[in-house]
Amino acid sequence: MSESGGAVELREPRNRVSPKAKLYWACRAAFSWVFFFGAQVVWLLVDDETGATPHLVVFLVSAVVALAHILVMPRWRFAVHRWEITPDAVYTRSGWLDQEWRIAPVSRIQTVDSERGVLERMFGLANLTVTTASSAGPIKIHGLDQETARRAAEELTGNTVATEGDAT
The missing domain is CATH 1.10.287 (Helix Hairpins)
Structure with a gap:
């Protein structure tokens, strides 16, 4: 359930990844x-x-x-990859041949990690990994610019702290 009382629904995430991706x-x-x-x-x-x-x-x-x-x-x-963070959930769509849509309720988030490989640093990009209490594995958002990844990690951490539950 969302804060507004409705169910969290599978929908198109609003944000694109960085064009540098x-x-x-x-x-x-x-x-x-x-x-x-x-x-x-x-x-x-x-x-x-x-x-x-x-x-x-x-x-x-x-x-x-x-x-x-x-x-x-x-x-x-680039046309497929999208992401969005709300107070209730993380929404992602990724892939190019095989496409995956994922939603992770904030109450299920256990960790938020940011990663930048050598080539990604050269392009000013970072990846965000949201680990949840799901058997489907973590949600990964690839191709974010570094500042966006930092802000998204902070926002997710804040949302997770503010949400009741133990992420299990």
Whole structure:
């Protein structure tokens, strides 16, 4: 139940993640493809029997898939990823191929964590993890700018302290 007496409902969260997340996700995707293309180079160097044609075909197909991944996925994720914090609940929607909608009532929150990896720090981004008393696991909000993540963590902590219950 919400403070207004109504049930907490699954709905579209209001906030988008930082626009910088698109470039961050594109860079992460590009880095993952570097290893795949490196393996293709090794295959070309150690393979004396196959000839160049299979290598060229695999490279071209890989390049098309990699380019689509790097260009499409970040925009798609940005369009899908949303989040919102209210006094009653945390709402999230995330994913790009598999999409997940989650609601966590504030009364179920156990911990709020902020995380920034090396690449995320370079882009001024942070992730927020809200651990609840749920078997579904924590709620993660990826791609927030650092200041927004800090304010959201403070707001969630304040909401959790102000809510009765023991988060179990």
